[in-house]
Amino acid sequence: MNYELRVNPIACDGYGACAELLPEIIELDPWGYPILLSASVPPGLAGHAKRAAAACPTLALLVDKAP
């Protein structure tokens, strides 16, 4: 199963938890908002991606099944 990441930029308040939990794919910009280095989640990181999504205080990080 492949997964894709999306950020809902309206919901995101820049807590930055995602970048802590998934530094392989998520960096923070100078204002603390996430930059996705890649939309698709490498197979080995699927669990981490789901954990990062669950940890977001505003539920702004979305993990979808890749089409």
Place this chain on the structure above:
Amino acid sequence: MTELALVTDRSPDLRLPRLLGGISYYSVADLRDHERQHGPLPLWGASGRRRPGRLIDVVDASGLTGRGGAGFPTGRKMRSVASGPGAAVVVANGAEGEPASCKDRLLLTRLPHLVLDGIAVAAHAVGAREAYLCVHGQETDLLGALEHAVAQRRAAGVDPVPIQVTGIPGRYVASEQSSIVGYLNGGPAKPAFAPPRPHQRGVHGRPTLVNNVETLAHLALIARFGDRWFRGIGLPSAPGSTLVTVSGAVARPGVYEIEMGTPAGQVVMLAGGPAERPAALLVGGYFGAWLPAGTAWPVPMCHAALKAAGGAMGAGLVIVLPVSSCGLAETARVVRYLADENAGQCGPCMFGLPALADAMADLAYHGGRRRALERVASLAGLVAGRGACRHPDGAVQLVRSALRAFEADARRHDHRGPCPGVARAPLLPVPGDADWDWA
């Protein structure tokens, strides 16, 4: 496939004007003037050649694309709305966000029945039971005039569905289609995080067709004269006519109707030609792009050709920048405006656009330390593609095009400080800019 014009008791031979035929500078065309000009709106039945599905076929075959900026095929959009669950909703977007654009306002103030006909046609085609015509709420005169026009039609029984004239907040991002849908649903007029998109779930959760008012005006004529007539002018790949607003250093600024594909330079000549030697054209508006005058001059005004040239068609704006003005200073002022107009929803836009505006202002008005140019470019990269709507992307496209079109000038600013052009009176209209005389 759809060869015959469906209802033509008169097929105008004149290539242009189409939309602007019979327009008066001084007065509004009422329902009688309108029907004298174009004939009555043909009544489309529920079956046979004039059934709704057939109407969409005709729009598809006409090749009409949205005239609000995105240029999406209108027939395809109608089909996806019509195939959605339940009764659809039609929203006419007359809340012209571009400060330099006047075409939608011209249609609404002089030829309202062309737009209202288009709403009626669209509502019939997609099976809508309600329709909204949205304009800026602070334009109370316009709201009143449109309500009067709608009442006139109600008395004459021309519209298949009730049309409600609605004022929406007058902010730049409020005219984005998901903003309008959000506002009509009782929320703030701010862009939404997609999906669902309005055509899937829009006003009252129904499939919603949001069209620019000029697009609808074309629809009013396509319903009368057919798809072949529509394709009779313009390019095979971009048929029909379109309205453009020409301003800046031209002899006769204003709204003109042109065939799609008319070269940008010819459009400038239509507006009386340059009032001064032109340095660059801003094509497409504040979400468009700067092109050096020599590059822009032969480029056909259509989405594909302008995109290939590094520009954009947008809502059909052409602004001529004279050599005595500074394109970087003009851009800096516009980016400041766009930054102020951000909806305050998405962090990268909320913080990134003001930072980009500061950097652009630094490059244009100070410079000289060989730092500003690099900062502008890196901020542009940080902001692009990171909002819920295309607001930040539009600003970035404008900035990047300025760095390309005024490349030598940008280096000069960065190395040695501002050029003499920054002292010139501002050219591009920016609401709230004290230096700009709106009259």
